[in-house]
Amino acid sequence: KAGVTQTPRYLIKTRGQQVTLSCSPISGHRSVSWYQQTPGQGLQFLFEYFSETQRNKGNFPGRFSGRQFSNSRSEMNVSTLELGDSALYLCASSIGGTMETQYFGPGTRLLVL
Amino acid sequence: QKEVEQNSGPLSVPEGAIASLNCTYSDRGSQSFFWYRQYSGKSPELIMFIYSNGDKEDGRFTAQLNKASQYVSLLIRDSQPSDSATYLCAVNTGNQFYFGTGTSLTVIP
Numbered sequence: 532k533a534g535v536t537q538t539p540r541y542l543i544k545t546r547g548q549q550v551t552l553s554c555s556p557i558s559g560h561r562s563v564s565w566y567q568q569t570p571g572q573g574l575q576f577l578f579e580y581f582s583e584t585q586r587n588k589g590n591f592p593g594r595f596s597g598r599q600f601s602n603s604r605s606e607m608n609v610s611t612l613e614l615g616d617s618a619l620y621l622c623a624s625s626i627g628g629t630m631e632t633q634y635f636g637p638g639t640r641l642l643v644l
Numbered sequence: 645q646k647e648v649e650q651n652s653g654p655l656s657v658p659e660g661a662i663a664s665l666n667c668t669y670s671d672r673g674s675q676s677f678f679w680y681r682q683y684s685g686k687s688p689e690l691i692m693f694i695y696s697n698g699d700k701e702d703g704r705f706t707a708q709l710n711k712a713s714q715y716v717s718l719l720i721r722d723s724q725p726s727d728s729a730t731y732l733c734a735v736n737t738g739n740q741f742y743f744g745t746g747t748s749l750t751v752i753p
Contacts, residue, residue, distance in 0.1 A: 574732065576741060576742070633741060635692075637687050
């Protein structure tokens with residue numbers, strides 16, 4: 532089975548711009564979660580989508596949003612980028628249950644200048 | 645108080661020794677517990693998970709869970725230089741995953 536894929540792998544943006552990141556989960560997985568990883572804060576949960584609905588949400592501002600499509604692929608959007616948004620953005624997929632193991636994609640490294 | 649706490653290390657052990665990594669969590673309702681390994685510049689990869697109190701062994705890895713003490717540990721036997729990485733403890737509360745900031749392990753040849 533193919534693993535979780537994320538595109539693009541690297542992005543450079545400037546402050547004020549917006550960005551969209553994409554995640555394709557493992558085939559058969561219906562849950563996609565998004566995380567931000569920075570050296571100081573570690574892995575922080577952004578949100579989780581299941582069957583095209585946001586099921587859980589972390590403590591991030593409204594500039595961070597996401598959606599999930601009927602094929603379980605998910606996108607994350609960050610508007611009005613700030614320097615502090617520079618991070619590794621990881622998505623993880625699971626079959627769908629609340630106790631299910633999560634499998635991570637390779638991540639998208641975003642640099643905001 | 646953070647949901648999941650880990651000693652950031654660095655932890656150094658000689659090759660062949662046992663490495664012991666520890667994690668505490670704050671939510672008593674937490675249901676499942678995971679250990680991930682993350683090499684520098686890579687994404688986390690699952691090592692093992694544990695749901696019930698006690699020990700769970702998988703090859704050179706043993707996870708230990710004590711829900712009364714809200715404590716999870718990972719033992720790595722016969723440590724190898726390839727085990728040098730950051731180890732992340734993750735806790736699933738039923739609503740979301742919480743990750744610790746990770747313990748950096750170096751295995752010295």
